[in-house]
Amino acid sequence: MRRSLLLLSVLCALLVLGACSSEPAKAPEPTAKEAPATPAATPDASADPLSGTWKGDWGPSASHRNPVTVELKWDGTALSGTVNPGPDAVPLTKGSFNKDTGAVTMEADAKGHDGKAVHYTIEGKVDGTTMSGSWNHDDKKGDFKLMKG
Numbered sequence: 001m002r003r004s005l006l007l008l009s010v011l012c013a014l015l016v017l018g019a020c021s022s023e024p025a026k027a028p029e030p031t032a033k034e035a036p037a038t039p040a041a042t043p044d045a046s047a048d049p050l051s052g053t054w055k056g057d058w059g060p061s062a063s064h065r066n067p068v069t070v071e072l073k074w075d076g077t078a079l080s081g082t083v084n085p086g087p088d089a090v091p092l093t094k095g096s097f098n099k100d101t102g103a104v105t106m107e108a109d110a111k112g113h114d115g116k117a118v119h120y121t122i123e124g125k126v127d128g129t130t131m132s133g134s135w136n137h138d139d140k141k142g143d144f145k146l147m148k149g
Helices: 002-016
Strands: 052-059 067-074 079-081 090-098 103-111 116-128 130-137 138-146
Touching: 002 116, 052 130, 067 138
Parallel strands: none
Antiparallel strands: 052 067, 052 138, 067 079, 079 090, 090 103, 103 116, 116 130, 130 138
């Protein structure tokens, strides 16, 4: 049950931390002897607001939280990822992202403590480098919050 909750927390965190933006680096001011530098091209962070590692927590209440890490990859159309990468990783079975609204949906299947399959559904919204939303499985539900880092 604890592993199922952890998995759910990770999935929720992924939804919350779907989008991020960054400010381009500034070139140093040229000295009188130097010609002005041509600014280096910086990648458009808004082009891919989801791909990367999201960390945060999830749980059924404000006092019962579980840490979670989610790795996401968005190719502009499809969303894929893994909750808690490592030996007990849980891959997303479905995922979608609406760049215009920031809405994220994910699904994943994990094994419960009793060995039975647990199907998680996660809905969230990305706001900058934060993703937050809700999760549920069977008759259990809660929320999550993730930060992209």
